[in-house]
Amino acid sequence: MTHTRTATLVLGARPYGEAPLDVLITEGRIAAVGDAARAQAEQLHAEQPEGLRTLEAEGLIMLPGMVDLHTHLREPGREDAETVETGSRAAAKGGFTAVHAMANSSPVADSAGVVEQVHRLGRASGWTEVYPVGAVTVGLAGERLAELGAMAESSAQVRMFSDDGMCVHNPVLMRRALEYVKTVDGFIAQHAQEPMLTEGAQMNEGDVSAILGLPGWPAVAEESIIARDVLLAQHVGSRLHICHVSTAGSVEIIRWAKERGIDVTAEVTPHHLLLTDELVRGYDPVYKVNPPLRTSADVEALRAGLADGTIDIIGTDHAPHPTQAKECEWSAAAMGMTGLETALPVIIKTMIATGLMDWRRFAEVTSIMPARIYRHAHQGRPLEAGEPANLILIDPESTQVVDPAGHASKGRNSPFRGMELPGSVRATFLHGHPVVLDGELNTPLTHPTPETPAREVSA
Amino acid sequence: MRHLLSTADLSHTQALSILDTAEEMAAVSTREVKKLPTLRGRTVVNLFFEDSTRTRISFEAAAKRLSADVMNFSAKGSSVSKGESLKDTVQTLEAIGADAIVMRHWASGAAAQLAASDWTDCAVINAGDGTHEHPTQALLDALTLRRGWSAAQGQDPRGTDLTGMRVLIVGDILHSRVARSNIWLLRTLGADVGLVAPATLLPVGVEKWPVSVYYSLDEALGSGPEAGPDAIMMLRVQAERMGGAYFPTAAEYTRRWGLTDERLARLEAHRGAAGQTPMILHPGPMNRGVEISAAAADSPMNQVLDQVSHGVSVRMAVLHLLLSSSERNTA
Numbered sequence A: 001m002t003h004t005r006t007a008t009l010v011l012g013a014r015p016y017g018e019a020p021l022d023v024l025i026t027e028g029r030i031a032a033v034g035d036a037a038r039a040q041a042e043q044l045h046a047e048q049p050e051g052l053r054t055l056e057a058e059g060l061i062m063l064p065g066m067v068d069l070h071t072h073l074r075e076p077g078r079e080d081a082e083t084v085e086t087g088s089r090a091a092a093k094g095g096f097t098a099v100h101a102m103a104n105s106s107p108v109a110d111s112a113g114v115v116e117q118v119h120r121l122g123r124a125s126g127w128t129e130v131y132p133v134g135a136v137t138v139g140l141a142g143e144r145l146a147e148l149g150a151m152a153e154s155s156a157q158v159r160m161f162s163d164d165g166m167c168v169h170n171p172v173l174m175r176r177a178l179e180y181v182k183t184v185d186g187f188i189a190q191h192a193q194e195p196m197l198t199e200g201a202q203m204n205e206g207d208v209s210a211i212l213g214l215p216g217w218p219a220v221a222e223e224s225i226i227a228r229d230v231l232l233a234q235h236v237g238s239r240l241h242i243c244h245v246s247t248a249g250s251v252e253i254i255r256w257a258k259e260r261g262i263d264v265t266a267e268v269t270p271h272h273l274l275l276t277d278e279l280v281r282g283y284d285p286v287y288k289v290n291p292p293l294r295t296s297a298d299v300e301a302l303r304a305g306l307a308d309g310t311i312d313i314i315g316t317d318h319a320p321h322p323t324q325a326k327e328c329e330w331s332a333a334a335m336g337m338t339g340l341e342t343a344l345p346v347i348i349k350t351m352i353a354t355g356l357m358d359w360r361r362f363a364e365v366t367s368i369m370p371a372r373i374y375r376h377a378h379q380g381r382p383l384e385a386g387e388p389a390n391l392i393l394i395d396p397e398s399t400q401v402v403d404p405a406g407h408a409s410k411g412r413n414s415p416f417r418g419m420e421l422p423g424s425v426r427a428t429f430l431h432g433h434p435v436v437l438d439g440e441l442n443t444p445l446t447h448p449t450p451e452t453p454a455r456e457v458s459a
Numbered sequence B: 001m002r003h004l005l006s007t008a009d010l011s012h013t014q015a016l017s018i019l020d021t022a023e024e025m026a027a028v029s030t031r032e033v034k035k036l037p038t039l040r041g042r043t044v045v046n047l048f049f050e051d052s053t054r055t056r057i058s059f060e061a062a063a064k065r066l067s068a069d070v071m072n073f074s075a076k077g078s079s080v081s082k083g084e085s086l087k088d089t090v091q092t093l094e095a096i097g098a099d100a101i102v103m104r105h106w107a108s109g110a111a112a113q114l115a116a117s118d119w120t121d122c123a124v125i126n127a128g129d130g131t132h133e134h135p136t137q138a139l140l141d142a143l144t145l146r147r148g149w150s151a152a153q154g155q156d157p158r159g160t161d162l163t164g165m166r167v168l169i170v171g172d173i174l175h176s177r178v179a180r181s182n183i184w185l186l187r188t189l190g191a192d193v194g195l196v197a198p199a200t201l202l203p204v205g206v207e208k209w210p211v212s213v214y215y216s217l218d219e220a221l222g223s224g225p226e227a228g229p230d231a232i233m234m235l236r237v238q239a240e241r242m243g244g245a246y247f248p249t250a251a252e253y254t255r256r257w258g259l260t261d262e263r264l265a266r267l268e269a270h271r272g273a274a275g276q277t278p279m280i281l282h283p284g285p286m287n288r289g290v291e292i293s294a295a296a297a298d299s300p301m302n303q304v305l306d307q308v309s310h311g312v313s314v315r316m317a318v319l320h321l322l323l324s325s326s327e328r329n330t331a
């Protein structure tokens, strides 16, 4: 339980890719920045020489720890696919200091008991912060509201509710859910998929599905739900978050909604920023995902939407599956891709290397905005003295060939297998403790963090 | 050519090679001794995840005429959740010593996945995968069409293609693996292809396909004596599409897209460039009274029985070309 070294002096890292600075991290916070960091570190060193770790970080970029609002950790129920422990390790390695575990576990996280279990497991693992997402409806069945109040008041303090995997398609139920979460200061994250329009759907409906003879998942099935829900959110004055936006039309609708002042936020996955339905031509189920990979025109629109702020955040939709769930016929295969350990390089490739955004914007979409959507007080904070030290160091110049066998996640279903991607996470600090060093898992955080996360008071 | 997975990836040369070999095989079938020794000692497995007695028997007859050993493996309902995986099934067949796997599968792409996997070294022949392709059906249709087209021009069919031939494909294009395979192969062979269907049974994006699209069969049949197709292929209407979701009623379908007696009369009156009457094709089994009238089904213009015998010739050709050229790697 004792950490001999409790302070870290990071030398010469470039915050947000800007001018190099020294940063001193102690007691879970950024203690000092710049010349003050060195001075304080020297003082610490004099008092307790073995208590200070020095990290040469020349050429590395310092960013706030990434926050994923869309993670499937599979526990309880599918521990063969992932556990909170393995998923947390994957998160830390990928540069995430907080993840939000979707509710489609078994049993479904639709009660205080299940969300508290996931929350406890996350705290015990200590690699990243784990926040359970509560189900909107009992059993994700879309029929009646789950006990949102009980989950909100539980020790997990759930504020984000989603039936992800399923769409809350009943318009009356969706309206009530949007209204009800106002009473617990929460928000609804919608998996936008009109079920009747996507019965048996296997891939994006378009030129490729027509040739492959696979039932299509039309863009309109996503767009019609988003259009309905932004209007519902406006009508009842509630907060709505759209999961994994995948089409150009959805970007247009969200842009329109934001122009009208509707309180909607939106997310895009790394895979939807890079991959297209052309990859399905070989029928390799590693490319099967929901919503499906779309066209290059959609990819362009999603990138533009993320760059201009129409899309607020990156969500990985990390969805590990056991090998046999992908080693089968396309139609029988499970939907989903791993994403925690490839998110950063994919965003660099699609958004930074293309010049579409800078590192400030990178920090916004991966950390600041997701933390703000959840109203976390200690995630997504500025890289300034006094702030909580949830941060990462990345090497933007390195490249890696993706090898899922080396991933900390149990899932091997990475669609980026074999691709050469730019950038890598060198260190991840969770409450000032380096859970990742030199690009490898170090040790988990073992000293307790506050039982109930501090939260901003909502306006 | 190591596998036959789809007609989309068959070149003109490969397609002609299969059709010309099939003509040789057809000649064998008319001899007193119908067997060739080519594939003696080789094993062909018919792996059927979906019932299709017609297709299985056709492949079985083809393999036996080439003296291959044939095993039939029915694996209905196999999937991850229930029973054995495709991988395990195929590895079992591999261990038994199969040289070729003829696979019918309910899942689109299953044959392509098998060929791309390291589960087997067998030659893979797609005998119909989901709503994707059914390449040997298209090849037998092409053999049938080429015979008629070349005969009308007084030519030996061997070495010729279908340049200039006008072929209409009528019915459920969206869910038809037969249609997909036919469209790509007919285009490769130089035919002009017209699709005729209600908009609900055409895939999204069909306007980008190298075909003409008609919602009206009457329009597609043309009006003057110069217009009209050289062949018309009627697709079977599946019972599960008739519930009002894709078109209102079977009766409305027949009125608008069926080969009725009146439309048969128009076809009979039509003469192609060489004075020939159009050919009627159907992959079978026919729904008499729905997509095709009894008179059209029994018309001498209907090639359905020739299609069946051509099926054996084409499948012999495919097995011969895939298996006799390469020795099995027994390492």
Ligand SMILES: [Zn+2]
Residues within 6 Å of the ligand: A164, A165, A166, A191, A243, A244, A290, A291
């Ligand atoms: Zn989802």
